[in-house]
Amino acid sequence: MNTIEEEVLLGRRRRRRYSVEFKAEVVAACQAPEVPLAAIALHHKLNANL
Template sequence: MNTIEEEALPTRRRRRRYTEDFKARVVAACQGTGVSVSAVALEHRLNANLLRRWLDQAEGRLPKR
């Protein structure tokens, strides 16, 4: 008798892909004075570090991938 129930394997998370238009709109939302990058990231359900990378890329400090 098998007492361990077979559990379904969890599905693998897929990496999200964002369009250039979406990135541009979110970056533009961060351009105002006194705007919190963290708040904009939370509003769009993004990681703040990812948004910071997009900002650096938009300002030419990092090469685009």
Template sequence: MDSSAINLPSPGRRRGRYSDSFKADIVAACKAPGVSTAAVALANSLNANLVRRWVAGSDPAHKAAVQLARVQSAASVSVSPTVAAPASTPGFVPVPLATPSADIRIELRRGDHLITLYWPVAAAAQCLSTLQDWLR
């Protein structure tokens, strides 16, 4: 086995230290729509798990949940060392969903031309057969 082809870490290697502004820039890049956290980490020579921790830590709701869990775990230990208090779970939070469109929307682009088709969802089978005929 040739050990010259393997890159080993140097013996005095230490953890990287990053400024708060650098972390904020990385987190902002990760929160952009359509951007992968792993891709941002890879592009900046960072570990993806480290970047995910930064993103999770930047969320105020996440920070509050972590602090609440720490307080609850400390309280359960101080109450009785033999019986631990059950951790409370957060309740259900309803999230309003966007209402789906009543039409099927298909965009076809060829060169500079754009054709947009709107088809009622109730006639989806007819839309499918029309598109299949047209694509043959």
């Protein structure tokens, strides 16, 4: 017998909202020379595709 576990999503997924200060911090970090954007995204728990 095959058992398939399914995740049940209750309600809608909420969008994260970031403060102006957080956004300014991330932008400042992105402007630093020789720092990979992927590393900055990982540090701030963001998706590198954003």
